[in-house]
Amino acid sequence: MSRIGKLPITVPSGVEVTIDGRDVQVQGPKGALSRTISAPITIEKNDEGQLVVARPDDERNSRALHGLTRTLVNNMVIGVTDGYSRTLEIVGVGYRVIQKTPAQVEFALGFSHPVIVDAPEGITFEVETPQRMVVRGIDKQVVGEVAANIRKIRKPEPYKGKGVRYKDEHVRRKAGKAGK
Numbered sequence: 001m002s003r004i005g006k007l008p009i010t011v012p013s014g015v016e017v018t019i020d021g022r023d024v025q026v027q028g029p030k031g032a033l034s035r036t037i038s039a040p041i042t043i044e045k046n047d048e049g050q051l052v053v054a055r056p057d058d059e060r061n062s063r064a065l066h067g068l069t070r071t072l073v074n075n076m077v078i079g080v081t082d083g084y085s086r087t088l089e090i091v092g093v094g095y096r097v098i099q100k101t102p103a104q105v106e107f108a109l110g111f112s113h114p115v116i117v118d119a120p121e122g123i124t125f126e127v128e129t130p131q132r133m134v135v136r137g138i139d140k141q142v143v144g145e146v147a148a149n150i151r152k153i154r155k156p157e158p159y160k161g162k163g164v165r166y167k168d169e170h171v172r173r174k175a176g177k178a179g180k
Contacts, residue, residue, distance in 0.1 A: 005066035008050035009074050012081055017051060019043060024073055028080025031122070031138045035076060041069045051077075079138040086135045086147035092162035095154075096130035105133060109154040109164070117150055132167075 011017055015028040024043060025034040037043055040062045042054050053070040055062040078084075090097055090109070098106045103119040105127060119125055123137040123146050135150070137143040147166070156163035158174040165171060 002055075002063060002067040002070075005053055005055070005070045007070065008046065008048075008052050009070065009077060010050055011077060015077060015081060017045070017077070019045065024076070026073075026076040026080050028077070030080050030083050033076045033079060033139060035072060037069055037073075038065045041065050043069070043073065075140045079140055083136060083138050084140045084143045085137075086143050087167035088133050088135065088147060088150060089165055089167055090131045090133075090163075091156065091165065092160075095162065097127055097133050098130070099125060099127040099133075102126075107150075107153065107164075110162075115153055117153075120146065 015026065018025040018027075022037045022039075023034060024037060025032065040056055040059075042056070044052055044054070046052050051073060053066065053073065055066045090107070092110065094108060095110060096108050098108075100106055100116070102124045105117050105125045107115040107117065109115060117125075119135075120142065122139060123135060123142060126134040126136060128134060135143055135147045137146075151164045151166065154163040156165045156169070156171045158172060159176055161171045161173060
């Protein structure tokens, strides 16, 4: 049995979960999310108000989807209550980020032009300092994807560590040319 899949999902007060066949909708104080559950997996509410994810058999595909489905639904519940955020740091001389609007930022990353990034729907940007910004939203997958796309603009290079990196990321440094 999947250790993750068999755990019930606790639904906090203020969160409403609607199960309609394979569609699961979660509505909370920060917004609403919906997802379609894959075929062999079932999800239902128990008498304690918790969500229980079950699989019909022990086939390989069912076992693979069991824990995944439980985690995806749990991420939806957490997203509509607390939300998700990803912090990015900009390292390098002259590298900085400027907030234009809550949904648009401008980067100076050593290119001949500024790089402007627009947030997709449901995502907001928050610039704490010219070298640090936060991507916020209720959908964990979208927050991670937007942060990864921003990091992709100028990845941290291994010699000086210049570029855009995650807050908790460790950049492995290389030695430069050996001098005589």
